[in-house]
Amino acid sequence: xxxxxxxxxxxxxxxxxxxxxxxxxxxxxxxxxxxxxxxxxxxxxxxxxxxxxxxxxxxxxxxxxxxxxxxxxxxxxxxxxxxxxxxxxxxxxxxxxxxxxxxxxxxxxxxxxxxxxxxxxxxxxxxxxxxxxxxxxxxxxxxxxxxxxxxxxxxxxxxxxxxxxxxxxxxxxxxxxxxxxxxxxxxxxxxxxxxxxxxxxxxxxxxxxxxxxxx
Amino acid sequence: xxxxxxxxxxxxxxxxxxxxxxxxxxxxxxxxxxxxxxxxxxxxxxxxxxxxxxxxxxxxxxxxxxxxxxxxxxxxxxxxxxxxxxxxxxxxxxxxxxxxxxxxxxxxxxxxxxxxxxxxxxxxxxxxxxxxxxxxxxxxxxxxxxxxxxxxxxxxxxxxxxxxxxxxxxxxxxxxxxxxxxxxxxxxxxxxxxxxxxxxxxxxxxxxxxxxxxxxxxxxxxxxxxxxxxxxxxxxxxxxxxxxxxxxxxxxxxxxxxxxxxxxxxxxxxxxxxxxxxxxxxxxxxxxxxxxxx
Numbered sequence: 106x107x108x109x110x111x112x113x114x115x116x117x118x119x120x121x122x123x124x125x126x127x128x129x130x131x132x133x134x135x136x137x138x139x140x141x142x143x144x145x146x147x148x149x150x151x152x153x154x155x156x157x158x159x160x161x162x163x164x165x166x167x168x169x170x171x172x173x174x175x176x177x178x179x180x181x182x183x184x185x186x187x188x189x190x191x192x193x194x195x196x197x198x199x200x201x202x203x204x205x206x207x208x209x210x211x212x213x214x215x216x217x218x219x220x221x222x223x224x225x226x227x228x229x230x231x232x233x234x235x236x237x238x239x240x241x242x243x244x245x246x247x248x249x250x251x252x253x254x255x256x257x258x259x260x261x262x263x264x265x266x267x268x269x270x271x272x273x274x275x276x277x278x279x280x281x282x283x284x285x286x287x288x289x290x291x292x293x294x295x296x297x298x299x300x301x302x303x304x305x306x307x308x309x310x311x312x313x314x315x316x317x318x319x320x
Numbered sequence: 321x322x323x324x325x326x327x328x329x330x331x332x333x334x335x336x337x338x339x340x341x342x343x344x345x346x347x348x349x350x351x352x353x354x355x356x357x358x359x360x361x362x363x364x365x366x367x368x369x370x371x372x373x374x375x376x377x378x379x380x381x382x383x384x385x386x387x388x389x390x391x392x393x394x395x396x397x398x399x400x401x402x403x404x405x406x407x408x409x410x411x412x413x414x415x416x417x418x419x420x421x422x423x424x425x426x427x428x429x430x431x432x433x434x435x436x437x438x439x440x441x442x443x444x445x446x447x448x449x450x451x452x453x454x455x456x457x458x459x460x461x462x463x464x465x466x467x468x469x470x471x472x473x474x475x476x477x478x479x480x481x482x483x484x485x486x487x488x489x490x491x492x493x494x495x496x497x498x499x500x501x502x503x504x505x506x507x508x509x510x511x512x513x514x515x516x517x518x519x520x521x522x523x524x525x526x527x528x529x530x531x532x533x534x535x536x537x538x539x540x541x542x543x544x545x546x547x548x549x550x551x552x553x554x555x556x557x558x559x560x561x562x563x564x565x566x567x568x569x570x571x572x573x574x575x576x577x578x579x580x581x582x583x584x585x586x587x588x589x590x591x592x593x594x595x596x597x598x599x600x601x602x603x604x605x606x607x608x609x610x611x612x613x614x
Contacts, residue, residue, distance in 0.1 A: 171412030171570055181413055182367060182396060263367075263398040278399075281515045282376045283538040 110298065113271040116184055116258070117251035120191035121199075124247050128196045129240060132203025133229045136236075137215070150204075153197035158190075162257030165190045169261065182263040187271070190257040195247035202246055206239020207232050241310055245303060252299055272298070366575035367396045369414035371485055372513045374558060375399035377533035377604060379595050386591075387582045393575050401513075403483030409433060409561070412568040416576035418560045420485035420531075422612070425559050433568060434561040436576075439612040440583045441592045441605035442557035445489055446549040448518070448535055449475070449527035453547055457527070463551040464497040471499050474506045476526030480517050481509035485556070490529045493553065518542055531556055533604045536596070558605075559612060584610035 135146070167173050169181040169189075180186050210232050218228045233240060255273035262269035264278060272295045279288035374380065375397055384395050400408070402419040406428050409417050418440065419425060428434045447457060447466055455473045460466035470477050479501075480487040494501060501507040508526065510517045514534040521528040522542045535546065560583055562576035582588055589607040596604035 171568075176412070176570075179365075182398065263396070265396040265398060268396060278376075281372060281513045283515045283519060283541060 108267070109270055109272060109275055110294070112184065112269075113252065113273075113295075113298065114302075116187045116271060117191060117248060117254075119188045120195055120251045121244060121248045123188070123192045124195035124199050124251075125244055128199030128243070128247070129203050129233070130229075131196075132200040132243065133207050133233055135200070136204040136207025137229060137232055150197055150201055154201045156194060156197070157256075158194060158254055159256040159260070161190050161193050162260030165193070165257065165261045181261065182265060182269060184262070184269055186261040187258045187269060190261050191251045191254055194254060194257065195251050198250055199243045199247040202243035203233075203236070203240050206236035206243065209239065210235045237310070241306060245306060248302060249299065252295070252302075364393055364572075364575070365396065366393050366416075366572050366579065367398065367414050368416055368418065368579070369398045369400055369405035369408045370418040371402050371405065371420060371558075372399045372515075373420070373484075373486065373531040373534050374418055376513075376515065377537065377595075379533075379592065379605065382595060383583070383588055383591055386587070387579060391575075391578050391582070393578065395579065401482050401484040402488070406433075409563045410568065412563065412571050414563060415572040416560060416562045416579060418558055420556055420558050421488045422557065422559070424485075424488065425561060428561065432566075433564055435564045436562045436580050437559050437612065438561075438580050438584050438610040439557050439559045439608040440589075440610070441607050442555055442613075443532045443605050444549050445486065445529055445554040445556045446532055446535060446546050447527060448521070448530055448542075448544040449547050450525045451543070451545040453545070455527070457548050460548060463493050463548065463553045466548045467493050468497045468499065470527050471497070471501060471504075471506075474504075476506050476508060476521075476524055477501065478508045478510055478517055478521040478524070478526050478528040480514070481511045482513070484514075486514060486529060486531055489554075489556070493529070496553065518544065533596070536600045536602075536604065555613070557608065557613065 135143070135150070165186060166181065168175050169178070169186055170176055171181070180189075214235055215228060215232060218231050223231065253273065255277060258269075258271060259274050259277065262271070262274065264270050264274040270278075272291060276288045276291045276295070279285075279291065368380075370380070376399065380395075380397055384397070388394055398405075398408070398414065402421045402424060405414065405417040405419050406424060408414040409428070410433050417434075425434070425437060429437050447463070449455070449457070449470075455466075455469040455475045457466035457469050460469055479490060508520070508524070510520050512520070514530060515538060517528055518530055518535065518538055519542070520526075522544050525543070527547075528544075532549070535542075535544075539546075560580045562573060562580060563571040565571050565573040589609060592605050592607050593603055596602065
């Protein structure tokens, strides 16, 4: 059981870390920069935010299948395959929410930084700090999507005991076997896990006073 | 103006971002739990795709540890429907399968995808339903007659509808009865596994075809009676088939062959024969020593 909880945390936090390191810079760029065809990019991003997990699972399965383009790597039915599928699901979500938070920062703050002669990268970092509250929401939402994911991880992980079984797939298994009480207990445990992660997140953040809510 | 000042202030007094701290902490956490995974060794990995009915019965958990001890090969069991298991093997994603749909198995072997087809055990399918049995299938002389009685009385029947071996058997019985219930308002398709389908039949007090192992495992929580199981047509045989390495390159044939040889060995067959005796006071499977009746 501890092993399943550890693997659940490992897989979803790995996906969130990869998703945040790519999604936050991407969202910041989209939030502060205007460029031609931006609307088209945004439509693409919004669509990706709602990607159906089973479709992602199927595509990753076909990619990693022995007959697929990445088949020789032998990654199908491994925790890495699950991280890959979850990363595809959480990255657009983190990028989208980050973008909204950065775009909502008071324009005067950005102008001030530009007047100070800050480089675009420096301005981005500064805007991110101003939008910190929204960025935390982005990471929390990404983590929520990753830890609650079941369709894609079942497909590409296979729910193998001791290797790719996570909380959600264990709940599916116990429900299928008719062990509803155990399945429900696992559900409560999963909820507790999510709660614990969010408690940690809240303590890492400054209190939501006026200055951090601004923008 | 004051807002602009606030912005400058933010630039000047910027502390390390808490988000960065969080990400670093999570990365550290991921690394810390990391070594608990052995990580699948590419060589020696053996993937067995099998049906949910067999996986959920718990038989493999009793059979496989002895194999892993003697051969040093870890078996990764993936529980899916028979149709999906065979499709996985065709793509090279499973090294062997244990399935229960003779017609599909023969097609799989004749297509050159499978070798060493060996029946390891059988049990029976059973028709379960409300204890009142208003269709009186308990009096039927055959499985097809039992189905015909259900259709005649238009009693609710729940079908798996998921391409499983159980559904294929069910279709076979309807065909034998000369009936096609698809689309009838008393014919419900669950699209789910055996356990969920039994729960659905229990909630709606309908009839369904089930494998014996899943039914016996769940019987205590279901208001469903075992109504009919005597008919050679209801034999439910499980066959192990290795994926053919010449047709599907890259599969672990040596491991698959070793596992099949183990499953039909006297020791494993004894374990199969005894399985369930303590818990259900009847054994769940009858050994077949590799021989396939069909």
